[in-house]
Amino acid sequence: xxxxxxxxxxxxxxxxxxxxxxxxxxxxxxxxxxxxxxxxxxxxxxxxxxxxxxxxxxxxxxxxxxxxxxxxxxxxxxxxxxxxxxxxxxxxxxxxxxxxxxxxxxxxxxxxxxxxxxxxxxxxxxxxxxxxxxxxxxxxxxxxxxxxxxxxxxxxxxxxxxxxxxxxxxxxxxxxxxxxxxxxxxxxxxxxxxxxxxxxxxxxxxxxxxxxxxxxxxxxxxxxxxxxxxxxxxxxxxxxxxxxxxxxxxxxxxxxxxxxxxxxxxxxxxxxxxxxxxxxxxxxxxxxxxxxxxxxxxxxxxxxxxx
Amino acid sequence: xxxxxxxxxxxxxxxxxxxxxxxxxxxxxxxxxxxxxxxxxxxxxxxxxxxxxxxxxxxxxxxxxxxxxxxxxxxxxxxxxxxxxxxxxxxxxxxxxxxxxxxxxxxxxxxxxxxxxxxxxxxxxxxxxxxxxxxxxxxxxxxxxxxxxxxxxxxxxxxxxxxxxxxxxxxxxxxxxxxxxxxxxxxxxxxxxxxxxxxxxxxxxxxxxxxxxxxxxxxxxxxxxxxxxxxxxxxxxxxxxxxxxxxxxxxxxxxxxxxxxxxxxxxxxxxxxxxxxxxxxxxxxxxxxxxxxxxxxxxxxxxxxxxxxxxxxxxxxxxxxxxxxxxxxxxxxxxxx
Numbered sequence: 001x002x003x004x005x006x007x008x009x010x011x012x013x014x015x016x017x018x019x020x021x022x023x024x025x026x027x028x029x030x031x032x033x034x035x036x037x038x039x040x041x042x043x044x045x046x047x048x049x050x051x052x053x054x055x056x057x058x059x060x061x062x063x064x065x066x067x068x069x070x071x072x073x074x075x076x077x078x079x080x081x082x083x084x085x086x087x088x089x090x091x092x093x094x095x096x097x098x099x100x101x102x103x104x105x106x107x108x109x110x111x112x113x114x115x116x117x118x119x120x121x122x123x124x125x126x127x128x129x130x131x132x133x134x135x136x137x138x139x140x141x142x143x144x145x146x147x148x149x150x151x152x153x154x155x156x157x158x159x160x161x162x163x164x165x166x167x168x169x170x171x172x173x174x175x176x177x178x179x180x181x182x183x184x185x186x187x188x189x190x191x192x193x194x195x196x197x198x199x200x201x202x203x204x205x206x207x208x209x210x211x212x213x214x215x216x217x218x219x220x221x222x223x224x225x226x227x228x229x230x231x232x233x234x235x236x237x238x239x240x241x242x243x244x245x246x247x248x249x250x251x252x253x254x255x256x257x258x259x260x261x262x263x264x265x266x267x268x269x270x271x272x273x274x275x276x277x278x279x280x281x282x283x284x285x286x287x288x289x290x291x292x293x294x295x296x297x298x299x300x301x302x303x304x305x306x307x
Numbered sequence: 308x309x310x311x312x313x314x315x316x317x318x319x320x321x322x323x324x325x326x327x328x329x330x331x332x333x334x335x336x337x338x339x340x341x342x343x344x345x346x347x348x349x350x351x352x353x354x355x356x357x358x359x360x361x362x363x364x365x366x367x368x369x370x371x372x373x374x375x376x377x378x379x380x381x382x383x384x385x386x387x388x389x390x391x392x393x394x395x396x397x398x399x400x401x402x403x404x405x406x407x408x409x410x411x412x413x414x415x416x417x418x419x420x421x422x423x424x425x426x427x428x429x430x431x432x433x434x435x436x437x438x439x440x441x442x443x444x445x446x447x448x449x450x451x452x453x454x455x456x457x458x459x460x461x462x463x464x465x466x467x468x469x470x471x472x473x474x475x476x477x478x479x480x481x482x483x484x485x486x487x488x489x490x491x492x493x494x495x496x497x498x499x500x501x502x503x504x505x506x507x508x509x510x511x512x513x514x515x516x517x518x519x520x521x522x523x524x525x526x527x528x529x530x531x532x533x534x535x536x537x538x539x540x541x542x543x544x545x546x547x548x549x550x551x552x553x554x555x556x557x558x559x560x561x562x563x564x565x566x567x568x569x570x571x572x573x574x575x576x577x578x579x580x581x582x583x584x585x586x587x588x589x590x591x592x593x594x595x596x597x598x599x600x601x602x603x604x605x606x607x608x609x610x611x612x613x614x615x616x617x618x619x620x621x622x623x624x625x626x627x628x629x630x631x632x633x634x635x636x637x638x639x640x641x642x643x644x
Contacts (some may be wrong), residue, residue, distance in 0.1 A: 146327035149628070151583025151620045154601060158335050158617065161605045234451065241453050242587050246602050261456055265591065268459045269474065271467045280456035288451035 029300050036296025042289025049095050050102035054255070057092030061255035064088065072272050082274035084263060086253065090275055093255040094282050100256045101283070104167060105236035108174035109229050115175065116182025117225050118214065123183065124190025124221065125213035141187075144180045152177055156239055160248045170249055174236050181232065182225045189221035196220075223301050230294030234287035241283055257283040310636065317632060321625055328621040329381065333374050336614045381618070387611030391603070396615035400597055404619070405491025406478055407589065407596035411581045413494075413513070414520030415574060422525040423570065426532025427563060430540060442529050449526035454584070458519040458591035465515060472514050475592040483508040516592045520585070524577055531573045535566040568635050575631035579624035 030037050054061050058080075064087040071087040073079060081090035123140055126133035147155075159173035193199065194217070202216045241258025243249030245265075250256040252263075257279040264275025361367050368376070380387065386396035429438040458475075465471050478493050479485055486497035486505040493509035496502075539545065539562045548558045586598025593599075597616060604612035 142323075142327075146324055146331060149324060149328055149579075149621045149624050150331070150617065151624060152580060153586065154583030154598075154617055154620060157583075157602065157605055158613065162335065238453055242455070242584075245453075245455055245587060246590060248602075248605065258453070261453070261459070265455075265459055268463050269467060271463070273463050276456065276459050277463075280452065280460070283456070284448070284452035288447055291447060291451060 026300065029296075033296055033299065035292050036300075039289045039292025039296055042285060043293050046098050046102055046286050046289065049098040050106075051099075053098050054096040057089065057095050059089040059092040061093045061096035062088060062253055063092070072267065072275070074272075075274055081278045084260070084275040085267065086263075088253075088255075090260070090278055093260060094257070094278050096255040097257045097260070097279065097282070098286070100167060100250055100254060101237050101240055101286075104171050104174065104240050104250075105233045108171045108178060108236050109232045111171070111175040112178035112232070113182055113225060113229055116179040117186045117222065118218065119179070120183040120186025120188075120225070121190050121213055121218035121221055124187040125194065125209075125217050127187070127191075140183070144183060147180055153239065153242060156243060157246065157248050160243055165243075165248050165251055167250055170240055170243060174239060177239075178232050178236065181228065185224040185228055186218075186221050189224050190217050193217050193220050227294055227298045227301065230290050230297060234290040234294075237283060237287050237290075310633075313636060314633065317629055321629065324625055325622060328625070329378060329618060330374070332614050332617045332621070333377055335617070336610050337370065337373075377614075386615035386618070389604070389612040390609045391607050391612065396611050399600060399612065400615055400619055402491070403595065403597040403600050406493070406594055407582070407585055407598055409492035409494060409513070410516055410520065410588070410594065410596065411578065411585055414517055414524065415578060415581070417517065417521045418525040418528050418577075419574065421521065422528030423532050423563075425525070426529045426570075427536055427559065429529065429533045430536035431559065442533070446526040446530050449523050450530075452523070453587070454519055454523045455587040455591050457522055458516065458588050461515050461519055461522075462591070473508075473511050475512075475515060477593050477595055478509055478512055479505065480508040480512070485509075512592075516588050516594060519588050519591075520581070524581070527573055527577065528570065531570050532566065535569045536562060539563075539566040564638065568638050571631055571634045571638070575627045578627050582620045582623055 030040065071083060071085050073083050075082045079089050079091065081094060084090055084093070119140060122133070123137035127137040127141075156173050156177055159176065160169050163169040163172065190213075198220075199212060199216060202212045207216070237257075240249055240256070241261065244256050244258035245262040247262070250259055252259065260279035261276045261283075264272070264277075264279075267273070267275055358367075366373070377387075384397060386400070388394070389396050389399055392399055425438070425442055429436070429442045432438045462475050466474060473480065483505055485493055486500050486502040486509075489496045489499050494506065494513055497506035497509060542565075544565075545558060545562055548561065583598065583601075585596070586602055588594070589596045589599045590602070597619075601613065601616040601620075603609070604616065
């Protein structure tokens, strides 16, 4: 975005200097906040596994080792995390699962952001004034009220069953469920930005209301939604796993953490713990990583924390 | 008087919301795949028998007429008949809801009793104290793992290896007759009727699912109590009380009262979530509650049953939010409506 020369002078550093200063601060921040660093490493690994997980395991995610191909053997040198009730290698499946879980979580969160943030900026900017846009934003909020009354998991379940259990439909259902959160967060931020001087300045410079809402208020109201999106990725993973656990998520025999836990569930009573324990552990660590990054980002973006 | 007026005004909001809920439920269920006539008749259905069933269920009428018929029945307390069990949905739900509610209510009650003191202690000792070193990692961990997985791990440890609890197969041992029905909650009823055999059996089966819920859902309560207490302890009135020389104990109690509203909110949110979310724990322990009924209904395209459950659950959460607002009203004298 090109800034008028005068403004750039007042603000001091050139855009390039500003960016490298941000990076330097980010680097400093990351080193002194260990938990944030841990979170970043977990998130990095999860993305790496989402890209390459299915190819780097000792076996294919749906391959039965014909040499020792026995179902439900405990962890050993051949099968680090044992084999499941079909005879699949649990370790290979556990590291292949991000390909499904992460893609669902990241895609649904990104879509929910793309839908929720503009709607939130719209509702925040136009709400409470006379005119049709205001009525529209009121209606939007009332619809969200009704949607919020539904138990979220049952709604997800009903949505996925309505459209059929598949990866794409899980993404659609999660998008639908997560977007309202981003609408509310962005609306709140937009409301608090309304009284700021830059909004008046934009108006005085002749910008139409639409541009004020989407080019000025929206970018300045992004932070809460962005911070929440990291946690939302984790929640999406949890809901995906839950849906698969009851058989309304990703279909068998795909390598997905919730599905794997569900397949091993009956073995728990018999003391065969490895088919369920490992996927749950990896799922938990991943969700934790995204939560840590969200917490770190909140601190990083909070100007009162800066020195 | 103010309270009555407030409740009346707040109830007015509930009506359009309830109508909204019924519309959403109705539309949602209509787009579910599966033909109820086929479900009812099986694969041997003929063209004419399908038509007859569709007529009987009102499926041949236009949507708005179906909705009107549906809403008329609901207003009279008739939620339709389940295609699978053959019983009225209302009875099915009344049979199963107590089991789910017993789990959720006892779980949240225990979570509160554990979570609030933990949150207060953590807030009082600050971010460098030992309580923080325990509750922060616990909160992070409990917030990241699926509850059904926790249930399975508890089964592995406490049933399989330690053998302290009975097998995770329902609310009461087969062969032990359930207590006489008062609330429908086995443990509560067996206490009320003094039926100790049923109490022993149902109580021991309640331990693990309860522990699962408490382990996972105490975490958000601790977190919320702690951050709310942090804020209140830093506010002016606490300084004022300190200057007045009040005892630490009474200052903490007064601060806690002011810190409670956000905790009430999170409690309402958890309850609303668990109405549907407890199904995962129900399945792990073969609990046979309303959640499991709903999952079965979805798998079988049992329209009336799904509709009934989603409607009841949504109305329950509406009422929960109402109660939350009323508690706010009671806890915070500054709120005027």
